[in-house]
Amino acid sequence: MTTNGASTRRAELLGIAAELFAARGFRATTVRDIADAAGILSGSLYHHFDSKESMVDEILSTFQTQLFAEYDAVLASDDDARTKLERLVRISFDAIDRNRPAVAIFQNDAAVLAEDDRFDYLRAHNERFRTMWTELIDEGTRSGALRDDLDPVLTYRFIRDTVWVAVAWYRPGGQFSASEVADQYLSILLDGLGAR
Amino acid sequence: MTTNGASTRRAELLGIAAELFAARGFRATTVRDIADAAGILSGSLYHHFDSKESMVDEILSTFQTQLFAEYDAVLASDDDARTKLERLVRISFDAIDRNRPAVAIFQNDAAVLAEDDRFDYLRAHNERFRTMWTELIDEGTRSGALRDDLDPVLTYRFIRDTVWVAVAWYRPGGQFSASEVADQYLSILLDGLGAR
DNA sequence: GTCTATAAACTGATAGAC
DNA sequence: GTCTATCAGTTTATAGAC
Numbered sequence: 001m002t003t004n005g006a007s008t009r010r011a012e013l014l015g016i017a018a019e020l021f022a023a024r025g026f027r028a029t030t031v032r033d034i035a036d037a038a039g040i041l042s043g044s045l046y047h048h049f050d051s052k053e054s055m056v057d058e059i060l061s062t063f064q065t066q067l068f069a070e071y072d073a074v075l076a077s078d079d080d081a082r083t084k085l086e087r088l089v090r091i092s093f094d095a096i097d098r099n100r101p102a103v104a105i106f107q108n109d110a111a112v113l114a115e116d117d118r119f120d121y122l123r124a125h126n127e128r129f130r131t132m133w134t135e136l137i138d139e140g141t142r143s144g145a146l147r148d149d150l151d152p153v154l155t156y157r158f159i160r161d162t163v164w165v166a167v168a169w170y171r172p173g174g175q176f177s178a179s180e181v182a183d184q185y186l187s188i189l190l191d192g193l194g195a196r
Numbered sequence: 197m198t199t200n201g202a203s204t205r206r207a208e209l210l211g212i213a214a215e216l217f218a219a220r221g222f223r224a225t226t227v228r229d230i231a232d233a234a235g236i237l238s239g240s241l242y243h244h245f246d247s248k249e250s251m252v253d254e255i256l257s258t259f260q261t262q263l264f265a266e267y268d269a270v271l272a273s274d275d276d277a278r279t280k281l282e283r284l285v286r287i288s289f290d291a292i293d294r295n296r297p298a299v300a301i302f303q304n305d306a307a308v309l310a311e312d313d314r315f316d317y318l319r320a321h322n323e324r325f326r327t328m329w330t331e332l333i334d335e336g337t338r339s340g341a342l343r344d345d346l347d348p349v350l351t352y353r354f355i356r357d358t359v360w361v362a363v364a365w366y367r368p369g370g371q372f373s374a375s376e377v378a379d380q381y382l383s384i385l386l387d388g389l390g391a392r
Numbered sequence: 393g394t395c396t397a398t399a400a401a402c403t404g405a406t407a408g409a410c
Numbered sequence: 411g412t413c414t415a416t417c418a419g420t421t422t423a424t425a426g427a428c
Contacts, residue, residue, distance in 0.1 A: 024308060025221060027223055040411085041414085043405080043416095046405065052405095154381070157365055158389075165358075237395060401421080402421070403418100
């Protein structure tokens, strides 16, 4: 339409590809699948993108950049450890709500993609993510906000996994909003399922 | 070696295929990959199996049958709800320890495979699993063992996901045994991360 | 139980016309 | 921005020899 008619079409195609990658897996999704869903022929995709790999690359790197910008704002604040933990969890559920396909691709395909040098940033992302959480858990344990009788590495994995795995079932517009799911997940995570 | 020399070779090939399916995904693993890993040519695989699909079918159905036999023994006992919950979680971590590839394939590829009528039993498995946990959570809530202020469906998903997602990082022979991981996970799940 | 040889379909990608 | 046409490589699977 306007000056960025080309870039909106590009974004549209990328969104279609992301949905398919998320639903079927990167490898199992063919360029013909993407083209069919977009109503064009497979060769036409190459006017917009170099390769199938460059599509998933753009989906994942864009998502990662946005997510860490939000994380950094929390980490730079002077909230206490427990508040930061809650805010990071809420940001993560919000990311599932607003960018579900990218989170799903990250969960399902990132490990295999990261073997390629092109996706080195995925490894860097994981490392930064791990450091962020490990330091926060450590701070929370020292300040007395969190229990100190658990292994910090297992604690980190537990938090990380419980949050992101929700992408497997969460659907925007479902029974619970991302915020409501975050409320209940944080309640279980911090206080447990057992009756007091 | 003995009368079941053929069946041990079959089991050996199935184990190789399971490791590859778990590591790279079902679709991304080729019959040549499997044959290469086994030290034979791809055509030779078809002496043992009808198709690549029948390999993953056998891996998943065998695993499911074993797992539910163990679950049923717990459900048939007269333990209280909280004890049953703990036993079910421990069985699940044990399954990850003893049959990691099958659990990983189940986690990563079952949703897509289940679209095929051949894998109807995967849908049946999920339904039975959901019923089992939902009834147990309901029983625990009524008996006062579990909190009653949480949504039971979200509670079910939380338990299910936190347990099985550990297959993504757990490795037999690592720092923690399956039993030790189960101890800590159950402790977080029931009592939470927050300090008392 | 494995190999040789090969079929038939699929896949990612390219060149150039419109 | 999309289509026509097509290529080279890959993939699942088969038939028959050893």
